[in-house]
Amino acid sequence: MALPLKIDVLPEPEVEFANASRDVDPRRGLARNGPADNRGLRTIRLGLVGLPDDIAAARQWIKRLKQFMPAFEGNSNRFRDWPGLEGALNSLFEVDDQFVRPIETGIYNALFKDALIGRSFNELVELFDGRILSLFGDEAPDCIVVCIKPELGDLRVANPGLTPEERRALEVLRAEEESDQLALFQPSEEERKAAQALYTVADDLLFRTFYRALKARAMMHDEAVPIQILRRDTVDRTDDKGQSSATRSWNFATSLYYKAKGIPWRPTDLPKNVCFVGISFHHMKKRSGHLVYASVAQAYSTDVEPFALKGANVDHEQRQDRQPYLNETQAEQLLDDVLKQYLNRAGVMPDRVVIHKTTTFHNEEVDGFAKAAKNRVPTVDYVWMRSTSFRMVRKGFEEPWRGTLCTLTDQSFLFTGGYVPWWNEYPGMHIPAPLEIGSAATTNIKDRAKEILTLTKMNWNSSDGIARLPITLLFARRVGELMCELSDNASPKPSYRFYI
Numbered sequence: 001m002a003l004p005l006k007i008d009v010l011p012e013p014e015v016e017f018a019n020a021s022r023d024v025d026p027r028r029g030l031a032r033n034g035p036a037d038n039r040g041l042r043t044i045r046l047g048l049v050g051l052p053d054d055i056a057a058a059r060q061w062i063k064r065l066k067q068f069m070p071a072f073e074g075n076s077n078r079f080r081d082w083p084g085l086e087g088a089l090n091s092l093f094e095v096d097d098q099f100v101r102p103i104e105t106g107i108y109n110a111l112f113k114d115a116l117i118g119r120s121f122n123e124l125v126e127l128f129d130g131r132i133l134s135l136f137g138d139e140a141p142d143c144i145v146v147c148i149k150p151e152l153g154d155l156r157v158a159n160p161g162l163t164p165e166e167r168r169a170l171e172v173l174r175a176e177e178e179s180d181q182l183a184l185f186q187p188s189e190e191e192r193k194a195a196q197a198l199y200t201v202a203d204d205l206l207f208r209t210f211y212r213a214l215k216a217r218a219m220m221h222d223e224a225v226p227i228q229i230l231r232r233d234t235v236d237r238t239d240d241k242g243q244s245s246a247t248r249s250w251n252f253a254t255s256l257y258y259k260a261k262g263i264p265w266r267p268t269d270l271p272k273n274v275c276f277v278g279i280s281f282h283h284m285k286k287r288s289g290h291l292v293y294a295s296v297a298q299a300y301s302t303d304v305e306p307f308a309l310k311g312a313n314v315d316h317e318q319r320q321d322r323q324p325y326l327n328e329t330q331a332e333q334l335l336d337d338v339l340k341q342y343l344n345r346a347g348v349m350p351d352r353v354v355i356h357k358t359t360t361f362h363n364e365e366v367d368g369f370a371k372a373a374k375n376r377v378p379t380v381d382y383v384w385m386r387s388t389s390f391r392m393v394r395k396g397f398e399e400p401w402r403g404t405l406c407t408l409t410d411q412s413f414l415f416t417g418g419y420v421p422w423w424n425e426y427p428g429m430h431i432p433a434p435l436e437i438g439s440a441a442t443t444n445i446k447d448r449a450k451e452i453l454t455l456t457k458m459n460w461n462s463s464d465g466i467a468r469l470p471i472t473l474l475f476a477r478r479v480g481e482l483m484c485e486l487s488d489n490a491s492p493k494p495s496y497r498f499y500i
Contacts, residue, residue, distance in 0.1 A: 008446060010403040012422065013454040015265040015465065018090075024422050026265050026457075026465040027080045027088075027250055034090045037263040042091045044260045047099035047140075047225075049131045050147030054232055055102055058147040061235035062093050064245075065253055071246035078423040078464070082246035089257050089264070099141045101131035112152065121157050121208065129217045136223040142260035144227045146214065153231045155210040166291055167206065169316070170283065174202035176322050204484045205283040205291075216485035219498040226259035226497045228252075250463040258460035259497045267302060269454045275342050275350040276300045276455060277335070278472030279357045279365075281314065281324040282480035286488040291316050293324040294483050296492075297338050298475040300455065304345040306471065306496035308479050309337050313488065323359040331368025339376060341494070352379040354451065356472040360384050361440035382440035383448050385473075388413060391431050399426040402466070404434075405449050412437050414449045416456050416468050427466075435468075461500040475499065 014022040015029065018038035023029030046062065048055050065085050073079035085091050111127060114120035132144055162170070204212075211229055218227050234248055243251075254264050270276075278300075281293040295311035311334035314324045326334065335353070343349055353373060357365075361382050373380045390413050392400055402418040413434040419426045426432070437449060455470030467474060478499035479492055486492065 054147035280476035
């Protein structure tokens with residue numbers, strides 16, 4: 001007997017720009033109306049750190065951002081011309097000589113050569129971090145652009161801080177993670193990356209990358225400002241193969257604008273005074289040498305800036321279905337900390353909390369979260385989402401639309417990817433993979449799906465307005481990558497601006 005299948009196509013959420021204008025497309029909305037914070041023509045002061053020739057190339061690239069650049073990708077609905085900084089973000093980028101810190105070429109070359117064979121990695125990070133640190137103080141730039149060569153951006157070394165026993169334990173965990181991904185029947189490389197974003201990734205602790213190590217080091221300083229990595233192959237590309245200069249300008253400038261305390265766009269379809277919280281776990285090594293999971297909460301609301309908090313460390317043996325979970329006390333303490341931070345930032349307690357998790361909720365977690373919310377928050381929703389082997393095509397083997405919600409008996413599947421009607425295009429290579437979503441308590445799944453879809457548009461690291469995951473879980477992945485570089489008693493910077 002065929003199972004009943006219900007299909008809803010949720011409307012694409014609009015986002016808000018200057019003067020309360022709305023659009024589903026961030027690039028079009030910015031070009032027509034300007035950023036949501038509507039602060040008038042704004043000058044953003046940039047610092048530059050890098051080798052002298054990379055700094056020179058970056059200066060030219062930043063200077064070009066003032067100018068119009070045509071998009072050459074072919075679909076003008078999706079890939080929009082770059083109107084210039086004033087036309088896109090009502091801004092100017094200024095590079096003052098007092099905020100330029102060159103790296104000595106000879107020292108860099110020697111350290112990079114040693115880093116390739118497993119030595120001097122920390123010294124290479126410290127070389128760049130020292131120049132970044134010198135820019136902090138009363139007269140600091142709004143954001144620091146770190147100019148690096150492609151080979152430095154790709155640098156990846158084995159973590160020397162692990163004992164052979166710890167490495168073997170992590171390799172076992174990595175094998176488990178890979179088998180979980182393969183359970184999604186021969187996933188494409190794109191689907192593998194999407195699945196990794198939903199789970200702990202042992203590779204984050206097994207290996208170190210320069211990009212991750214530098215961001216973690218730089219943000220831990222008292223007067224830190226966000227850094228933006230600019231690879232030399234981003235600024236040198238002139239043939240417009242792959243992404244055009246226009247598309248690269250949109251993405252770079254939008255991310256930098258947000259890091260410099262701007263707000264490119266806001267959600268329009270989320271209720272006020274609701275706190276969306278993502279709970280995630282990340283591999284970490286304690287100073288005692290014991291491997292643990294670090295629990296992290298990421299919060300997003302229309303009323304406060306996104307923030308992150310570190311929770312309790314969870315023993316690697318505290319797992320269910322091969323995934324870590326919080327016990328009742330740990331869950332209560334973590335949500336209690338989130339609510340206190342929300343009150344400090346918003347001045348009131350939220351009317352509702354929605355907790356997002358990438359695995360189903362353990363009973364102890366629900367009990368702990370409920371205790372923290374009791375007599376403080378009227379409603380708590382417990383929403384989980386995960387990768388799934390479920391696939392669907394429309395009649396004629398066409399891709400389902402982004403926003404399609406399929407309900408099959410007691411299962412629900414949300415396509416955050418798929419055919420994008422305002423682009424008139426499906427931007428993928430394979431049949432789109434939905435998220436399976438569910439709840440640990442009675443709730444309206446369609447309403448929760450609408451919230452998830454809106455939260456997928458809150459990634460200011462890109463200007464296309466489409467992400468597979470909501471910001472609650474995107475933020476989680478970014479925090480997790482940097483947690484591996486921090487000591488077990490260190491707390492990450494709370495602001496999302498340090499992670500994108």
